[in-house]
Amino acid sequence: MTPFSKARTALAALREDLSGDVFAPWDPGYDGARSVFNALIDRRPAVIARCAHEADVVRAVRFGRDLDLNIAVRGGGHSLAGMGVNDAGLVVDLRPMHGVTVDPAAEAARIGGGATTGHLDRATGPYGLATTGARVSTTGVAGCVLGGGSxxxxxxxGPAADNLLGVELVTADGERTHANPDENPDLFRALHGAGGNFGVATALTLRLYEVPRFSVALVVCPPRFGAELTRAFRDVVESGPLRASGAVRWFTGRPAAFVPEPAAASPPGSPGGRLWCGALLAYAGDVRELRGLAEPLLALPHEVGTVTALPYAGLQRMFDVPPGLRCHWSAEYLTGAPDRFVDVFCARARSMPPRTGTEHLLFPVGAAVADGPAGLPLPYRGARWAVHPFAVWRDPAHDERCVRWVRDARADAEPWSTGAAPLNLVGDEGPQRVRAGLGAGSMRRLGELKRRHDPDNVFRFNHNIKPL
Structure with a gap:
């Protein structure tokens, strides 16, 4: 049998065996199936296997191994660098596997490998439960958790990975396995930050917390008051309760776009508009308590100032970015946010590329993040703040300028950097950043574990750990 006829026969068998859909380049729907969140990414896989359940994943991985195809795994979220697709290989697409089962008595949820934060929040919200899950509803849960999860x-x-109770995996050999504190404990620890290096995560179980009430304070001011607002937000969060979080967000558009009312919001990526500095004070508690915390922010001159109750899921949807835009972003963990850093942060925001949806964010870390268990590949426990330049645009003519602005914004923060990289918030920035995201002291142990579970580095379209 020739290689071509073998491939054709195997593809026909895959179509027959899979409950989900299979797309080849000549199939209707192929272009839609291969498109990804970031319009900068344009890749053409040989086969896309859209899996409906774990048995489909097993079948797809074995198909890829039999034909010696490169295998990329696509979860439910963004993947800035497009790591969920490849050229001329196989894509194992988990997006149909987005079910969430909540056990309110155990305060835990089982989440399918293709679920987004939105799927998770909609399932847990009716029970007054929630858990750490990114900052927008369109983030994939599996990628978020396995990458650390801010x-x-x-x-x-705590970060999302600290709330991981168990993972169901399909290995590089196409076998099913589990990882939890009692079963494959070394693998379980590695999955707290080391991403999809060791298998396809078909389901995760997460710890939930009682969050029956949630509220936000939003203040938007002109740029001349941006540094004052940033310092006031910093001081409120650092002296406030652990339930207080949020972000400073520089953006362009109308100030009402920062208010959680769909009728008032402008679509992200919209060109034009004035520059604004906004502070979002998020509070896992009653709005009456938040009003007192927010007083120093509201005391500053502002165009918008509101304190309101808001479901946690509503906060997650506030900053959703639609797919199909051109994107580049990065982040840096910081030892602190002193006044000098605030000045540098705000100055960089004023140079944001115009006529784009680019934003510059600063958010607090610390608190429960610092108190998590030791021995996990999460080297940013000591971080107190994180800066997150976030470029979004439509016109290819802005490509070079937007990418350069993000790089410059991250470079600005280096004097205050902890040296740890938040892998959830970066794309393909090279092996040194992967090492910074996992911790230099963890790399040998992770490499040895990779050799045991994936010696051929089948799962390498990720922030990759090479087998030793």
């Missing part, structure tokens, strides 16, 4: 609740509930 979100609005991390100061009181």
């Amino acid at each position: 979100g609005w609740l991390e100061r009181c509930c």
